[in-house]
Amino acid sequence: MRKDISIISAALLVLLVAAAVISAGCTGNTDTTGPETVTPTPAATADVTPAPTDAAPSQTPAENSPALSGNGDVNTTVALAKGVHLLTFTQDTPEKSTVSVMTETDAIMIPNAYNATVAEQSMKDGAYYWTQAFMVQEDATADVQVTTTGNWTLDFSFPQQINGIVPQTFTGAANKATPFFQINAGTYNFSIKAENNDVIAVHLMDFSGNDILKKDSQMPLAFHRGAYDGVVTVQINESSNYLFNVMCDGNWTVSVAEA
Template identity: 65%
Template sequence: MRKDFILSAALLVILVAAAVISAGCTGTTDTTAPATATPTPEAPPAETATEATPAPTTAAPEAPATTFDGTGTGNFTVSLAGGVHLLTVTQDSPAKTTVSISTEKDYVNAEGTLNEAVTDEAMKDGKYTWSYAFMLEEDAEATVQVEATGNWTLYFSFPQQINGIVPQNFKGIGTTATPFFQINEGTYDFSIQASNNDMVEVHLMDFSGNDVEKKDRQMPLSFHEGTYDDVVTVAVNESNNYLLNVVCDGDWTVSVAEA
């Protein structure tokens, strides 16, 4: 009996030891920290471009320049699209040249002349050049009449545009159309000087070819006889691109600044 008890006790000890060992193997927690998925940072939202203020006008038409040559008095017909055009005249003589452009709906008269005091200064490479911007209401077959002395060349194109805003300063000799530049709605001072001249006009034209007027007078200077040195304040009611048609037979300067 005692022998059986000893065997039973020994067997019990063995079973307990086995249980302890088994617990030690299966119950040990892996101390290695579980891999934590690092959240992928959210991609920053695509930068939203600040909405640009719409350009006041569309791009210039890409119509090729049209050229005509002649001597003395002449006339011809040319197909011109509706809208703004730049007439550029190059001539051999400083004498007055008149160009008239007529369609069923429009009549334009442009004149280039130089005071004797500025003829030497105005000549470039043996030629005299002047320019004038005008507008036609619609596409048309235009009749062009030229009255000139000597050889001449006429170019029809679209006026130049510059990436410029006020203030601006322009100067020249003789009749000249400036490039288009931007003027925002507001009030502006036009400082105009003319010398060595008999007359001067300065007309502000928008991108569509409309003259800025006040009481049916072209602004800032409809017409003045003789030299001129003064400031004219003009209210511009629409942000747009504008150019200046300066009609003068001498030296001139026009500066534009906010009033």
């Protein structure tokens, strides 16, 4: 079978590694487009400014929360159910890291690096952490490769869900996946700001794990190098629950509001 792999993850890997030296991605894509601040829950996410609530998620995924731990580079396997997973990577020190998840149908590679000026802002229970959501197309025993230094833990769970609707604002530092929240069909402005960073990418994922695309480009921001402060207008064709995957080595803020 053909394996799908996110090109942006490979590009980010190169640039995030470079950023780490200077300062110290996804499967199942579907084109559905046209043309921190409450206390985080135990499922590590970016902070979210709550909005009026509506529309509870339409399904409750089965529990599947495998966990791994190690020191330095490790190759291992883990059983993953079909669907969306939240990867939470925790370290004793803010080292650059890459996690790869490979199945017969999926190839996910997610790099992370901390800009030295913001690393302390990405901590939980005294440890540095980052998160990212991804999808596997079928139940599988996945090959997992961790590339880093020092002690680490790696947990797989389902992303947090909030009973919120647009408008929403999320803030954070380093790689983070936001909670799922409701976006109804319509046209929306996505405001994105990044600073103290070398790279920034913001990808919108639906409840099934599909990235929102426009002409094969992940929306609302496939990739940008350097600081960013802009607004991207996106047509959402299907009312559903969505989350943001933010890949960044600095501080970031992402907001969504009706256009």
